[in-house]
Amino acid sequence: MKRNFPQDEEDSFMTIFKYYKSNKPQPSLEQVLQSECNDEVSMMPNQNTSEDARASNLGLQNTKTWKMFEFKRHPGLILIRDPFTSSGQKYWIRNCLEEYPRKPNKTNIDIERHIEDWWQECLEGNQCDKKLQKKLRWTTLGYHHNWDTKVYNEENKNAFPSELSELCDVVANRLGYRDFRSEAAIVNYYHMGSTLSAHIDYSECDLEAPLFSFSFGQSAIFLVGGHNKSIKPSAILLNSGDILVMSKETRLCYHAVPKILPASKQPWNEGSTSIIEKGVNFKFVDETELILGMKKNIEDKEWSKFNSYVEESRININVRQVLKQNQKSLLDSNSNT
Numbered sequence: 001m002k003r004n005f006p007q008d009e010e011d012s013f014m015t016i017f018k019y020y021k022s023n024k025p026q027p028s029l030e031q032v033l034q035s036e037c038n039d040e041v042s043m044m045p046n047q048n049t050s051e052d053a054r055a056s057n058l059g060l061q062n063t064k065t066w067k068m069f070e071f072k073r074h075p076g077l078i079l080i081r082d083p084f085t086s087s088g089q090k091y092w093i094r095n096c097l098e099e100y101p102r103k104p105n106k107t108n109i110d111i112e113r114h115i116e117d118w119w120q121e122c123l124e125g126n127q128c129d130k131k132l133q134k135k136l137r138w139t140t141l142g143y144h145h146n147w148d149t150k151v152y153n154e155e156n157k158n159a160f161p162s163e164l165s166e167l168c169d170v171v172a173n174r175l176g177y178r179d180f181r182s183e184a185a186i187v188n189y190y191h192m193g194s195t196l197s198a199h200i201d202y203s204e205c206d207l208e209a210p211l212f213s214f215s216f217g218q219s220a221i222f223l224v225g226g227h228n229k230s231i232k233p234s235a236i237l238l239n240s241g242d243i244l245v246m247s248k249e250t251r252l253c254y255h256a257v258p259k260i261l262p263a264s265k266q267p268w269n270e271g272s273t274s275i276i277e278k279g280v281n282f283k284f285v286d287e288t289e290l291i292l293g294m295k296k297n298i299e300d301k302e303w304s305k306f307n308s309y310v311e312e313s314r315i316n317i318n319v320r321q322v323l324k325q326n327q328k329s330l331l332d333s334n335s336n337t
């Protein structure tokens with residue numbers, strides 16, 4: 001049954017959010033942008049692109065073959081449709097579960113209890129602790145996002161994962177951003193029924209730098225609107241492996257996740273495997289460590305536990321540059337310029 005959107009000029013964003021969040025009745029997906037064959041998007045050209053030799057070892061397909069789209073209604077909003085290989089998706093899913101929630105990184109569970117290694121703790125004993133698994137909602141990396149004040153602090157940061165810096169550097173370079181620096185990330189963990197309400201990410205000093213958002217596991221309806229909530233948002237379906245880039249005008253637009261949807265495919269289990277090459281020049285990551293991490297998944301011995309998690313959940317990695325180009329730290333006087 002088709003429903004019409006109620007007309008609410010005050011907060012169109014909230015109206016659409018509630019529409020897609022609803023379970024009874026279920027929303028129609030008719031207006032959700034799901035395929036590239038529509039006149040709302042323009043395909044970005046691939047010519048004049050040179051191949052990035054780092055891609056394969058990072059679980060990405062050849063950078064020359066990526067399918068990239070820009071949304072006409074949202075200048076600077078770019079979608080790269082699943083540029084990962086299946087072993088690449090497994091590698092990043094595994095990092096989000098096994099590596100990133102580990103101390104000294106911060107998680108939402110910290111206020112309740114100290115857990116040194118959340119993934120290990122979930123697997124202690126004979127049975128997987130599903131309750132503890134579902135408790136994890138976010139992990140922060142690099143400069144830790146302060147959920148109360150929304151202000152980053154020089155004292156509240158840890159090392160940013162070098163492989164994630166490298167991944168973002170490849171994506172940024174592919175889009176022509178040569179100086180992007182990965183300095184803060186939120187990893188969001190969603191289960192069926194989880195939502196993320198409308199917000200703008202404005203805490204970073206450099207708001208000209210793009211924001212990179214990677215989705216894995218189950219799918220999501222992503223809403224993106226304008227600089228205030230009276231602007232009606234567009235709904236986009238994000239699937240496992242998709243990279244959404246919020247840049248230019250769209251960097252400071254309201255966005256939200258009203259619904260998690262069951263994935264129609266499992267691209268992390270189907271498709272090509274990364275070919276591992278030795279002797280590639282990396283900017284941030286140690287080649288031996290990266291190769292070891294990638295090989296673990298190709299050998300496939302321990303994958304089933306991670307697979308059970310992503311069969312029921314969605315993971316989103318949201319990476320930002322915090323400092324301005326000429327700024328060395330938050331204490332640097334250039335922070336006010």
Ligand SMILES: O=C(O)CCC(=O)C(=O)O
Binds near residue numbers: 201220257
């Ligand atoms: O889950 C997503 O796709 C968006 C997450 C987000 O907007 C955020 O972490 O700021």
Ligand SMILES: [Fe+2]
Binds near residue numbers: 199200201255
């Ligand atoms: Fe956000």
